[in-house]
Amino acid sequence: MTGAPPVAELATHAVTNQPPDYGGVDLFATDAALAEAALREGGAWVGAPLHDLGREAGGIDLLALGEAANRHPPELAAFDRYGQRLDEVRFHPAYDALMATAMRHGIHDVAWRAGRTGGHVLHAAMLAIFTQAEAGVMCPMSMTYASVPALRHAAPAVRDLWIGRIVGGVYDALLRPVADKQGATVGMAMTEKQGGSDVRANTTRAEPDGADGAVRLVGHKWFCSAPMSDGFLTLAQGEAGLSCYLVPRILPDGTRNAIHLQRLKDKLGNRSNASAEIEYHGAWALPVGAPGRGVxxxxxxxxxxxxxxxxxxxxxxxxxxxxxxxxxxxxxxxxxxxxxxxxxxxxxxxxxxxxxxxxxxxxxxxxxxxxxxxxxxxxxxxxxxxxxxxxxxxxxxxxxxxxxxxxxxxxxxxxxxxxxxxxxxxxxxxxxxxxxxxxxxxxxxxxxxxxxxxxxxxxxxxxxxx
Ligand SMILES: Cc1cc2nc3c(=O)[nH]c(=O)nc-3n(C[C@H](O)[C@H](O)[C@H](O)COP(=O)(O)OP(=O)(O)OC[C@H]3O[C@@H](n4cnc5c(N)ncnc54)[C@H](O)[C@@H]3O)c2cc1C
CATH class of the missing domain: 1.20.140.10 (Butyryl-CoA Dehydrogenase, subunit A, domain 3)
Structure with missing residues (x-):
C-alpha cells in the first residue's frame, strides 16, 4: 500500500528568521530620548505616571484594542428603525475601552489638574505614548484638553459646569445632560464646505434665543470629529460678527439638541475616530467669549x-x-x-x-x-x-x-x-x-x-x- 509520506517529510517550511511579536514593553522606560526630555522639562514627578501609562499602552492588550478599533471603524446610526432621528455613532467596544483608558490616565485633564509646573509636559508625553497604541482616540482627548482655556471665557456658571466635568472626569459615553455626567468631552466645529483655513467665510448663523446670550444655530460644518462629544465649541455669525458658541449635544432637559449627523467621512487614516459632516437645524448654544471675537x-x-x-x-x-x-x-x-x-x-x-x-x-x-x-x-x-x-x-x-x-x-x-x-x-x-x-x-x-x-x-x- 502506498500511503501518504510521514508528516515530517511533508513539511515545506519551518518558520525561521522572523521576529517575535512586538509588545509587552514599557513605552516610557524603553524610550530614553523621551524619558530624558520629559523628566528634564517636566520634573521628576512626571516619571511615575508616564511609567504607568507606558506599561499599559505598550502591553499586548492595549495594542490589540488599537488594532481592533481600526479594523472595525465607527458607523453612523442617523435614524432608528422607525425613522426617528438618532444622530449617533456606533463604535466597536475597543474604542470605548481605549477612551476609558486614556481618560483614566488623565490625558485630557492632567495639564489642568497637576497644580504644578510640568503638567503640559506630562500631557504631551502621555499623548505621544498613547498614540503608539492608538492615534484615533487622541483626537477627542486633545480637543477636550484644549477646550479648557477657551471655556474659561464662558459665563461663570457655564464655565464651572463644563470645566468641572472635564477636569477630574472619567469616560462616560451615556447621552445625558452634562450636569448629570461623570465626565465630559468637547469637540470643535469650525470648518465649513466653503472654507476651513478661512473660517471668516463661515456661514452658520446664530439667531438670538432668550436670556444669557443663548442662540439658535442654523448651518452646517463639513468636518466635526468626535461627534459623540458632549459639547462642541463652534463658530457662527452672530449679530456682532463671527462668534464662538458652546453647543451641548444633550440639552439641560435631557432632550437631544438639533445637531444632525449627515454622514461620516471615509478617511485615509485615523479610522477608529469618527469625523462627521453635521448640520445645525436650530441647535441651542451658549456664547463663549465676547460677541464678534470668535476667532x-x-x-x-x-x-x-x-x-x-x-x-x-x-x-x-x-x-x-x-x-x-x-x-x-x-x-x-x-x-x-x-x-x-x-x-x-x-x-x-x-x-x-x-x-x-x-x-x-x-x-x-x-x-x-x-x-x-x-x-x-x-x-x-x-x-x-x-x-x-x-x-x-x-x-x-x-x-x-x-x-x-x-x-x-x-x-x-x-x-x-x-x-x-x-x-x-x-x-x-x-x-x-x-x-x-x-x-x-x-x-x-x-x-x-x-x-x-x-x-x-x-x-x-x-x-x-x-
Ligand atoms: C480627519 C480630519 C478631521 C478633522 N476634524 C475637524 C474638526 O473636528 N473640526 C474642524 O473644525 N475641522 C476639522 N477638520 C478640518 C481641518 O481643520 C481642515 O481641513 C483644515 O483646516 C484645512 O481646511 P480646508 O480643508 O478647508 O482646506 P483649505 O482651507 O481650502 O486649504 C487647502 C490648501 O490651501 C492652503 N491654503 C489655504 N489658505 C492659503 C493661503 N492664504 N495661501 C496659501 N495657501 C493657502 C492650505 O494650507 C491647504 O494646503 C478635520 C480634517 C480632517 C482631515
Whole structure:
C-alpha cells in the first residue's frame, strides 16, 4: 500500500528568521530620548505616571484594542428603525475601552489638574505614548484638553459646569445632560464646505434665543470629529460678527439638541475616530467669549491642539522607529542581523537621531506652555507653529523609511506600519495646514517681535552643543 509520506517529510517550511511579536514593553522606560526630555522639562514627578501609562499602552492588550478599533471603524446610526432621528455613532467596544483608558490616565485633564509646573509636559508625553497604541482616540482627548482655556471665557456658571466635568472626569459615553455626567468631552466645529483655513467665510448663523446670550444655530460644518462629544465649541455669525458658541449635544432637559449627523467621512487614516459632516437645524448654544471675537476665543483652543499635533507626530515617529529597530534586531540577511549591516545601521541611526531631536523639541515646547512668563509664552506661540510645520512635514517620509526597514512585511496590513503610514500626514492638515502655518509664523513675527527673539535665544543657547 502506498500511503501518504510521514508528516515530517511533508513539511515545506519551518518558520525561521522572523521576529517575535512586538509588545509587552514599557513605552516610557524603553524610550530614553523621551524619558530624558520629559523628566528634564517636566520634573521628576512626571516619571511615575508616564511609567504607568507606558506599561499599559505598550502591553499586548492595549495594542490589540488599537488594532481592533481600526479594523472595525465607527458607523453612523442617523435614524432608528422607525425613522426617528438618532444622530449617533456606533463604535466597536475597543474604542470605548481605549477612551476609558486614556481618560483614566488623565490625558485630557492632567495639564489642568497637576497644580504644578510640568503638567503640559506630562500631557504631551502621555499623548505621544498613547498614540503608539492608538492615534484615533487622541483626537477627542486633545480637543477636550484644549477646550479648557477657551471655556474659561464662558459665563461663570457655564464655565464651572463644563470645566468641572472635564477636569477630574472619567469616560462616560451615556447621552445625558452634562450636569448629570461623570465626565465630559468637547469637540470643535469650525470648518465649513466653503472654507476651513478661512473660517471668516463661515456661514452658520446664530439667531438670538432668550436670556444669557443663548442662540439658535442654523448651518452646517463639513468636518466635526468626535461627534459623540458632549459639547462642541463652534463658530457662527452672530449679530456682532463671527462668534464662538458652546453647543451641548444633550440639552439641560435631557432632550437631544438639533445637531444632525449627515454622514461620516471615509478617511485615509485615523479610522477608529469618527469625523462627521453635521448640520445645525436650530441647535441651542451658549456664547463663549465676547460677541464678534470668535476667532480670538477659539484660537486659544487651537493653540493647545497645535501642541498635540506635535506630540501626536512624536508618537507616530516613535511607534514606526520602534517597529523598524525591533525587526532589524531579529531579522538576518547575508549572514548578519540587519541591525549589524552597516547600511541598515546608518539608516536606523539617522532615524533615531531625528526622533531624539523631535522628542527634545516637543518636550521643550510643552514646558513653554507650562510657564506663565512672557518670554516662555512668546516661545510657545511661535515655536509651536514652527515645530508643527517642520515635524508634521517630516513625518510621512520618516514613517516610509521605517516601513522599508521591514521589507515586504512593512507593506502588509497585519503590521503596524501601514496604519502609521496612513496616519502620518494628518497632523499637518488639521489645526492649520502647511501654508497657513507659514503665514501664521509671519503674522506672529510681525505682531509679536518678542516671539522671534525668544526662538532665536533658545537656538543660541544650544549653539556649539551636541
Ligand atoms: C480627519 C480630519 C478631521 C478633522 N476634524 C475637524 C474638526 O473636528 N473640526 C474642524 O473644525 N475641522 C476639522 N477638520 C478640518 C481641518 O481643520 C481642515 O481641513 C483644515 O483646516 C484645512 O481646511 P480646508 O480643508 O478647508 O482646506 P483649505 O482651507 O481650502 O486649504 C487647502 C490648501 O490651501 C492652503 N491654503 C489655504 N489658505 C492659503 C493661503 N492664504 N495661501 C496659501 N495657501 C493657502 C492650505 O494650507 C491647504 O494646503 C478635520 C480634517 C480632517 C482631515
Amino acid at each position: 480670538a476665543t477659539i484660537i486659544e483652543m487651537v493653540h493647545h491642539t497645535r501642541l498635540d499635533t506635535l506630540a501626536g507626530t512624536l508618537g507616530i515617529m516613535r511607534a514606526a522607529l520602534a517597529r523598524a529597530a525591533h525587526h532589524a534586531a531579529h531579522r538576518r540577511a547575508f549572514q548578519r542581523r540587519l541591525i549589524d549591516q552597516p547600511a541598515m545601521a546608518a539608516v536606523l541611526a539617522d532615524l533615531a537621531v531625528e526622533y531624539e531631536a523631535a522628542a527634545v523639541l516637543v518636550m521643550r515646547l510643552a514646558r513653554a506652555f507650562d510657564a506663565a512668563d512672557g518670554a516662555e509664552s512668546a516661545l510657545a506661540r511661535l515655536g509651536v507653529a514652527l515645530g508643527k510645520f517642520w515635524l508634521t512635514r517630516r513625518c510621512p517620509g520618516f514613517v516610509a523609511e521605517c516601513l522599508e526597514c521591514l521589507g515586504g512585511a512593512g507593506y502588509i496590513e497585519e503590521q503596524a506600519l501601514p496604519r502609521l503610514y496612513r496616519e502620518a500626514p494628518l497632523n499637518a492638515i488639521w489645526e492649520g495646514s502647511g501654508n497657513v502655518i507659514a503665514l501664521d509664523v509671519l503674522r506672529a513675527l510681525a505682531r509679536q517681535p518678542a516671539a522671534g527673539a525668544a526662538v532665536l535665544a533658545e537656538i543660541a543657547a544650544a549653539r556649539g552643543g551636541h
